[in-house]
Amino acid sequence: MLLLNGIKLPLEHDQLLLADLCAKRLGCPREVLRRVQLLRRSVDARDKRDVHLVVSALVTLDDEEAETALLAACRSKQVSLYRPKELPALPKAPAAGPRPLVVGAGPAGLLAALTLARAGARPILVERGRPVEERAADVARFLAGGGLRENSNTLFGEGGAGAFSDGKLTTGTKSPFIPGILRDFVRFGAPEEILTDAKPHIGTDRLLPMLQALRAQLLALGAEIRFSTCLTGLVLRDGALRAAVLEGPEGAYELEAEHLLLCIGHSARDSFAFLHRLGVAMEQKPFSMGVRVEHPQALIDRAQYGGFAGHPALGAADYKLFCHLKGGRGVYSFCMCPGGRVIPATAEQGLLCVNGMSAYARDGENANAALLVGVEPADFGAADPLAGVRLQQKYEALAFREGGGDFRAPAMRMENFLRGGDTLGFGQVTPSYRPGVTPGDLNACLPPYVTEALRAGIAAFARQLKGFDLPDAVLTGVETRSSSPLRLPRGEDLQSLSVRGLYPVGEGAGYAGGILSAAADGVRCALAVLQGE
Ligand SMILES: Cc1cc2nc3c(=O)[nH]c(=O)nc-3n(C[C@H](O)[C@H](O)[C@H](O)COP(=O)(O)OP(=O)(O)OC[C@H]3O[C@@H](n4cnc5c(N)ncnc54)[C@H](O)[C@@H]3O)c2cc1C
Incomplete structure (x- = not known):
């Protein structure tokens, strides 16, 4: 495949015009191009008299030999061979040991749980708030002047802080996991153009059903989800995690845990307070x-x-x-x-x-x-x-x-x-x-x-x-809450500097800012759990 960058397109165009411009750039007849595919689309509005699109396209010819020959002949710096980056296969989760625990169902926790579930680790995901459809009703009531539900609002509940948002997916993070996360979002119902737009967004109305589809996938892969369940303590021994203290509809209980991904966002102030009391490293x-x-x-x-x-x-x-x-x-x-x-x-x-x-x-x-x-x-x-x-x-x-x-x-x-x-x-x-x-x-x-x-x-x-x-x-x-006012520092193995088995993840840990970077951090930390087994 050939990658063609910097193609200027008028706002009104069709696929044929894009193919013509690609052929012109390559110096060949359009008929030679077997497939022309849009890769990235952005708006150039620097000159208000000439607002246009700038796109990157992938062009497939009959075979790789033809592509290499055309590349050599056209001598454009804007044309190169395209080699998509392959990620290594997911490590397999071991059959023994307690199931990994993910705390918080925001973008970081959801993508961490999905990664663990795909590897067969059957994670348990706990979330202090309610499922998104019940949460949406709580938020609607609150916006209409009803009272605030402290565990079900625009910050807490399935989907985390980003559920009631613009669903902007722009990020400065260059994580290798981002293309896969975007494809997952589309699989769960996000608009397809998030794969190509330079400034993609989903919107609250599309995010809510997307979260339901993601939940269904987690359950199908063997994850367990406990809503209205809050992490309120940790049981530690010799600097390592032994269990989580949870409070759910059935009361308070301990759950054995060796790996806990702490994806609690930046507004879980009560959680920061108990973590600080326990001596979890924080700055x-x-x-x-x-x-x-x-x-x-x-x-x-x-x-x-x-x-x-x-x-x-x-x-x-x-x-x-x-x-x-x-x-x-x-x-x-x-x-x-x-x-x-x-x-x-x-x-x-x-x-x-x-x-x-x-x-x-x-x-x-x-x-x-x-x-x-x-x-x-x-x-x-x-x-x-x-x-x-x-x-x-x-x-x-x-x-x-x-x-x-x-x-x-x-x-x-x-x-x-x-x-x-x-x-x-x-x-x-x-x-x-x-x-x-x-x-x-x-x-x-x-x-x-x-x-x-x-x-x-x-x-x-x-x-x-x-x-x-x-x-x-x-x-x-x-x-006041565009980002976290504190960080839970972690080592190279992504575990807390003070507690083995505890993985501070996402925005609340101070390692992400925004939906996509939090989600990417979730994938990264889930892989660290799987690789550390
Ligand atoms: C209104 C709004 C609009 C936004 N718009 C955008 C946007 O358009 N684009 C963008 O990129 N970013 C946006 N953001 C920021 C984005 O939402 C966050 O960066 C992102 O959600 C952080 O993800 P996270 O998973 O780290 O944490 P969160 O999304 O905050 O998720 C944390 C989850 O943990 C749960 N939790 C907390 N404590 C506990 C506990 N003790 N036990 C169990 N569960 C717990 C919470 O209920 C919550 O569901 C917006 C944020 C808000 C508030």
């Missing part, structure tokens, strides 16, 4: 704090695509902005949700944190994204590993109070945030956050070093993206 880690910003999606589309805005081949536009301030802090946009809405991302009473989600169609009125400022351990005010968590809690409590004490979020217009003035109402942008917003002052919910950096960052972003400082844009707060 502080930088994270970020800020707000969500909402603009009309049409404004973002125009700013990014000019006259091409609204073209069906483009969909809703996104953005990614970054600036480095003089004082040394970085300000950046994060987890942008085109056509999405702002939601609570909280699992504790009295604390409020926001995030964003979208449906697959990304067809909501507003675009939203986190606007974040880097926070360093020097800002934490204490040296212990849980100091970052306490800092998050402090500002989440302030936001909860400023919002009115019932999970409404404090929100204000951009103009008021930048220049002061009353915070009473909203203009052309209607806040999308449910259960609802309270006009409030976000300066009262974040430290001054964050709000001042945000103001400077917004001014810089307005120079990068036209209209970003729209006076009526809405800021909602606070956003």
